[in-house]
Amino acid sequence: MVGMSEATESETRAVGADPATPHDWRVFLEEYGQWYLRERDGADDLLDEDQAEALDRGERIDLWLGAEPAREEALAAAEERIGLRLPPSLRSFFLATDGWEYLDTWVDGVHPCDRVGWMRDGDDGRSVIEVYASIAGNEEEVSLFRRSVEVAKGEDYWLLDPTDVGPDGEWAAYEFAPKYGNPTKYSDFSALFRSSCSDMEEDGDESENED
Numbered sequence: 001m002v003g004m005s006e007a008t009e010s011e012t013r014a015v016g017a018d019p020a021t022p023h024d025w026r027v028f029l030e031e032y033g034q035w036y037l038r039e040r041d042g043a044d045d046l047l048d049e050d051q052a053e054a055l056d057r058g059e060r061i062d063l064w065l066g067a068e069p070a071r072e073e074a075l076a077a078a079e080e081r082i083g084l085r086l087p088p089s090l091r092s093f094f095l096a097t098d099g100w101e102y103l104d105t106w107v108d109g110v111h112p113c114d115r116v117g118w119m120r121d122g123d124d125g126r127s128v129i130e131v132y133a134s135i136a137g138n139e140e141e142v143s144l145f146r147r148s149v150e151v152a153k154g155e156d157y158w159l160l161d162p163t164d165v166g167p168d169g170e171w172a173a174y175e176f177a178p179k180y181g182n183p184t185k186y187s188d189f190s191a192l193f194r195s196s197c198s199d200m201e202e203d204g205d206e207s208e209n210e211d
Contacts, residue, residue, distance in 0.1 A: 018190035020089060022069070025096035032197050033065040036102050043102075066097030070113045074098070078113040082149060084162050086116075087171040089190040090151065103196055106177065108154035110193070119150040119159060128157075128178055144174065144183065151189065158192060159183070 019028040037043045037055060044052055051061050075094055079085050086094075093100075099112035119125035129145045132138040144161065149171075152158035157176045164172035170188035175196075186192040 018089070018188070018194050020092060020190065022092045022095040025093050028194075029066055029097060029100070030064070033063065033102070034060060036065065037061055037063065040102075065100075065102050067099050067112065069096055070094040070098035074113050078116050082117060084149075086113075087160065087162075087165075087188065088169050089188050090160065090171075093189065093193070103152070106154055106156040107152045107158060107196070110152045110158070111150070116149060116151055119148045119157065120146050122150060122153075124153065125150055125157070141181075141183065145176075148174070155179070158189075160189060 019025045037046065044055070046063065046065070047055060047061065051063060055061055075086065075091060085091075093110070094113045099110050099115075101109035103109055120129060125145065129142060132145065133142045144159070147163055148159035148161050150157060150159055155177070157174075157178075159174040159176060160171040161174065162171050166172075166187065168188075170190075173186040173189050173192040174183040175186070175192060176183040186195060
């Protein structure tokens, strides 16, 4: 699982044209949802018969895959719990949808705002920190995990670092796969989310080419 003998500096990936406002997120997620319904195995289980037939005809499906927008009161409660105001892109995301399930297979989904919290406070996160702390050379990763807010989890983690703040108020974001070790750094939550969607689309294109 670990054994971090290689360099531990996080790779940084830049992704442009990221959603910024609640409206941007809604438009982006609606378009992404259409792609998901067309391309992902098993996505037809989300459709009724009429919707499935319309999809087969290449028509647009009127189906929102997200949740209801978070209320400001719920966001305020989440911020009070962690003791910090959430960064702009994550706040805007929650004002479009309070969580999102349909991501790649290594992350179960973005938590609703009432489940966002410190990685160190979750049972799984605490276990990861203990394992990494037991191995010499992982000090940088352990420090990151202890100070990071967890916004998504599955086999991998999505983390935001409130100590690494850009001029726009955004927090640096990380995708961390315990089985590989090195966290991958992004400029903010929007860039991380958009990159995950792009990776899924690329995987889908590769599968089509193999067929």
